[in-house]
Amino acid sequence: MFARLFVDHPRAVNESYGEHMGAAFGVGSRLIVAGLKCFVHGLVPGLCKTSGSDAILKLHGEISPRRFDQPTL
Numbered sequence: 001m002f003a004r005l006f007v008d009h010p011r012a013v014n015e016s017y018g019e020h021m022g023a024a025f026g027v028g029s030r031l032i033v034a035g036l037k038c039f040v041h042g043l044v045p046g047l048c049k050t051s052g053s054d055a056i057l058k059l060h061g062e063i064s065p066r067r068f069d070q071p072t073l
Contacts, residue, residue, distance in 0.1 A: 013066065027063070030055060
């Protein structure tokens with residue numbers, strides 16, 4: 001159970017646990033910032049007009065080449 005939750009997936013993508021955690025935290029923080037910009041855009045439509053979609057497209061371009069067919073919990 002421990003290996004399935006903490007070791008198998010990082011190993012499958014050629015990362016250590018720490019490397020994988022850092023990458024996931026990096027993506028998560030970028031998504032949080034993009035989400036906040038979407039809220040700003042919702043309040044003031046003239047601001048952050050493409051910030052959310054720009055972040056999604058950039059992250060997709062970075063992540064999609066690294067994808068592996070991994071089952072989720």
